[in-house]
Amino acid sequence: MLLFIQTSLPPDILSWSQQLPSWLWNISIVVITIIIGLVIKFIVTRLFKYYARQEGDYSLFRSMVFHLGVPLSYFIPLVMLNLAIPLLRLQASFHRPLEHIFGIALSLSFASVLISAIKVFEDYVYHVYSLDKTDNLKERKVRTQLQFIRKLLIAVIIFVTIALILLSFKSLREIGTGLLTGVGVGGIIIGFAAQNSLGNLLAGFQIAFTQPIRIDDVLVAEGEWGRVEDITLTYVVMRLWDQRRLILPINYFIQKPFQNWTRISAEIVGSVFLYLDYNTPVNDLRLEFERLMQATPLWDQRVKALQITDSKEHTIEIRMLVSARNSSEAFDLRCYIRENMVNYVQRNHPNSLPKFRTEISGFVSQTKPDIPNTNI
Structure with missing residues (x-):
């Protein structure tokens, strides 16, 4: 193959290349292929940026530049290097290890490109299903499923990439063949050891598709009010009202009761109480x-x-029901009504404020009788 490629070169380049030392020729090939790869990446990036400037707030090309820029900087030069390996003047014993090394590097860079492409797709879906709506039930449902699927796909890509790299070593392939006989027993042992993790993973699948909770849902769990900020394969992050984070295992939402204030709709009814005379x-x-x-x-x-x-016994309980588009506005509305109603009572009906009444009956005055002064 090397002879075919070299003889297919133009005669001038072929005669010039044969005059160079092997080490200089190899370095030249590597440098030229890397430069060609970087130039191709630069041209692609510039084209994406050009089209991105012509679009509005969201741009698919801008997202591609942001997520794929760095991975392509490695992937394209590595592709060019793999194509240029036959041009190198190396001994036959060096070709195989070099191809193996470049193959591993190419696998890693391709995996990073795939992961970045998933993030580009996620940006597009987030743009289509934006949460900037009053009723965003459908958007939160799609985002929850997408977030779980994205993390699962990334885990699969990483696992497959590592497996392919390990299987590319002949010694590891032989060891793997021998280990197949112990897969049954090993699987049982691993299953018992990791049953909690597997339970969380299965709970994650159930939550992703049955969706008792979704991204940005308002929950009350463990006595805390907050919004679902993130759903991973094994746990859920709740952003509490005071910016704390409550971390709960994902199977918590399968096994224990909790309140979901936005399960069907974000609309909610709140109450305000006054205790007056x-x-x-x-x-x-x-x-x-x-x-x-x-x-x-x-x-x-x-x-x-x-x-x-x-x-x-001493007061009446007055309840005021109010409704709002979401729980945040409901909280503000309740505070608004409570403050203004208390001010109204203080200004206009101060006698209506709670008071205690006591009736004292049968009181007999105990006064001392006048005693005549006998010292006069």
Whole structure:
């Protein structure tokens, strides 16, 4: 093959190459092929950037440049080097190891290109299914499945790449053939040792496709309120309201109860309670409550109600129901109603604030009788 390629070169180049020392010729071939590969990568990148400038906020070409730029810087030169190996003047004993080394490097770089291509596809799906909507149930469902599938595909690519590299060594292939006889017993042992991890992995599959939780869902778990920030193959990350992170094993959401406030829709109903005196003019409070609800954009025009829901020994319980488009707006709306209703009661009906009443009856005055002064 080497003779065929060299004889297929132009006569001038062939005669010139034969005059060079082998080491200089080999270095020249390596340098030239690397330069050609980098030039090809540069041209491809410039074309992508040119088309990216003509697009809006999202650009598929911009995403390709961002994710594929570095992997292509290794992959294209390695492809060119693999093509140029027959041109090198090496002894036959060096060709095989060199091809093996370049093959391993090419496998690693190709795996990185595949992983980056998956990230490009993920960016495209994230653009199509954006979360910048009031009702983003479908978008969160797609993103949850995509995130799990992406991580699974990356794990498979890494596993297959490592397996191919190891199997490229003849000694390891022979060892692997001998180990096949012990796969059954070894599989049972590994299964017992890693049953928790396997359980989490199976739970991840179940969550990805049955979806009791999704990315950006609002959950209450372990007494904490937060949003689902990330779903991995083995655990779930919740971003709590105070920016802490709660890490839970993924099978937690299969085995234990929890609250999902956005399972069907992000819309939610909240409640505000006031405890006031029995002489409170409820109708006046109801009018003020309705005025406040109409004045705020936080209310989604669905639910508003003010009712006396309980009467205690010294106070009555007034519950105000409010609805909002999502839990964050519901929290702000509840705070808004609570603050303004308390201010209204303080300003207009201060006698309605809770008070204790005590009636004292049968009180007899115990006064000392006048005692005449006998010292006069």
